[in-house]
Amino acid sequence: MSVSPESCPALVLNADFRPLSYYPLSVWPWQEAVKAVFLDRVNIVSQYDHVVRSPSFEMRLPSVISLKEFIPLTRRPAFTRFNVFLRDRFSCQYCSDGYPAPELTFDHVIPRSKGGRTTWENVVTACQSCNLLKGNRLPHQSRMYPRTRPVQPSTYQLQENGRAFPPNYLHQSWRDFLYWDTELDPN
Ligand SMILES: [Zn+2]
Numbered sequence: 001m002s003v004s005p006e007s008c009p010a011l012v013l014n015a016d017f018r019p020l021s022y023y024p025l026s027v028w029p030w031q032e033a034v035k036a037v038f039l040d041r042v043n044i045v046s047q048y049d050h051v052v053r054s055p056s057f058e059m060r061l062p063s064v065i066s067l068k069e070f071i072p073l074t075r076r077p078a079f080t081r082f083n084v085f086l087r088d089r090f091s092c093q094y095c096s097d098g099y100p101a102p103e104l105t106f107d108h109v110i111p112r113s114k115g116g117r118t119t120w121e122n123v124v125t126a127c128q129s130c131n132l133l134k135g136n137r138l139p140h141q142s143r144m145y146p147r148t149r150p151v152q153p154s155t156y157q158l159q160e161n162g163r164a165f166p167p168n169y170l171h172q173s174w175r176d177f178l179y180w181d182t183e184l185d186p187n
Contacts, residue, residue, distance in 0.1 A: 011174040015070035023162025046173040063173040087153045088125035093146040120152035
């Protein structure tokens with residue numbers, strides 16, 4: 001069976017063998033992975049059966065690579081639409097229902113018209129009906145309080161939340177790295 005190299009992306013691990021990122025999962029197209037191997041920036045941890053050839057060399061495409069140099073995670077995640085949804089696990093902070101990102105919106109806990117600012121501490125994920133229902137009122141007026149007090153998350157917290165949303169494509173050789181890196185339940 002012939003496999004297109006395009007269907008052979010490489011999972012990228014940090015130098016500590018944990019995925020560089022979970023959400024989105026750190027994955028490089030085969031060309032980038034091969035280039036990084038030649039530039040000596042990565043180690044090949046696992047390979048596909050698929051071989052690429054040129055007149056001067058041939059190699060099995062890497063399925064898992066690890067960076068030679070450790071990249072520290074930035075401590076403060078960017079205040080973006082996506083990261084707010086990720087902090088709140090893509091669920092409405094008022095009715096607790098989960099929604100696909102395009103159906104979610106933001107709510108200013110203290111409305112902007114009443115001096116509320118657009119910050120990690122005052123913006124929460126909301127579904128459209130809850131957002132409409134709450135409208136321009138303060139929490140005690142609408143009796144609608146976010147189920148978790150909104151705070152600035154750490155990059156680690158966002159990574160943790162991202163694990164809950166695995167991508168569609170998972171090669172067999174990736175599973176170990178995703179599996180072994182899950183937190184052990186202390187019970
Ligand atoms: Zn809602």
